[in-house]
Amino acid sequence: MRNVVFAISGPSGVGKGTLVKLLLKEDDSLVSSVSCTTRAPRKGEKNGKEYFFLSREEFISRIQENDFLEYDEHFGNYYGTPRSFVERQLKNKSVILEIDVVGALNAKRLMPQTVLIMIVPPDLKALQQRLAGRGSESEAQREERMRRVRYELEQQSKYDYVVVNDDLQSSKRRLQEIIKSEQNKEC
Numbered sequence: 001m002r003n004v005v006f007a008i009s010g011p012s013g014v015g016k017g018t019l020v021k022l023l024l025k026e027d028d029s030l031v032s033s034v035s036c037t038t039r040a041p042r043k044g045e046k047n048g049k050e051y052f053f054l055s056r057e058e059f060i061s062r063i064q065e066n067d068f069l070e071y072d073e074h075f076g077n078y079y080g081t082p083r084s085f086v087e088r089q090l091k092n093k094s095v096i097l098e099i100d101v102v103g104a105l106n107a108k109r110l111m112p113q114t115v116l117i118m119i120v121p122p123d124l125k126a127l128q129q130r131l132a133g134r135g136s137e138s139e140a141q142r143e144e145r146m147r148r149v150r151y152e153l154e155q156q157s158k159y160d161y162v163v164v165n166d167d168l169q170s171s172k173r174r175l176q177e178i179i180k181s182e183q184n185k186e187c
């Protein structure tokens with residue numbers, strides 16, 4: 001079995017975090033990369049678990065030290081994948097990067113073996129409801145996130161796999177099939 005980097009992308013609120021948590025719970029060949037961000041923690045988020053929460057100054061100094069495999073700015077905040085964490089984990093496990101489309105395409109350019117998976121909503125109404133149901137963004141922040149959706153969905157053709165997150169359990173099973181088949185590929 002080979003260790004693979006899986007970049008999982010999709011619009012905010014589509015269910016990436018929920019699905020990744022389920023995958024990690026059931027498969028110890030997987031580990032999720034913990035990104036760094038300058039955004040404030042949401043209720044319940046812990047430093048080092050969902051993200052490493054950094055100040056803007058700290059983030060910029062880490063960019064200068066070439067500490068990120070890739071980084072990008074979304075909604076006024078920086079987000080980046082720590083290079084050393086991914087390289088270390090990849091020795092023993094497959095690594096999931098939960099990152100946006102620009103970050104995922106950059107990661108693929110740097111590491112061509114990266115498998116790109118996009119999670120899409122069954123429709124836009126469901127996406128709006130999920131984002132609102134999560135209750136972690138203001139209405140203005142939700143509108144900003146919804147404005148980016150069309151661009152993200154247009155990138156589907158650049159992805160290796162697209163999974164419609166309609167029923168959560170079916171989506172989880174589909175992702176498990178994809179992961180197994182990629183881990184078992186001869187290269």
Ligand code: ADP
Pocket residue numbers: 010011012013014015016017018019130131133134165166167168
């Ligand atoms: P993301 O990480 O993509 O921003 P989340 O995992 O936080 O999205 O999911 C957003 C909201 O949608 C959460 O409240 C989650 O419980 C809900 N959700 C996720 N997947 C589904 C699904 N298949 N059906 C209904 N609700 C879902």
Ligand code: 5GP
Pocket residue numbers: 009010011012035036039070071072074079080081098099100102103104
């Ligand atoms: P959120 O604030 O909802 O956690 O994430 C906002 C966006 O940032 C999402 O599209 C998420 O995929 C993206 N993101 C999270 N971590 C990273 C990262 O390390 N790099 C990049 N490029 N995007 C990220």
